[in-house]
Amino acid sequence: MAALTTVRDVLQSYTFAFGVYKCFLNNYDGHPQVAQNAVALLLCFDQGTN
Structure with a gap:
């Protein structure tokens, strides 16, 4: 059975991605x-770890 994604998961992911984006910027x-490209690559790598 696939794991359910909660609103909290989405917000944590967004917060992390935005923080990384600001650092790279x-x-x-x-x-x-x-x-944007660097954050997109990191998020793409992260898709396989959950």
């Missing part, structure tokens, strides 16, 4: 596309 001199 600061480290890459404000280039949002680079930060």
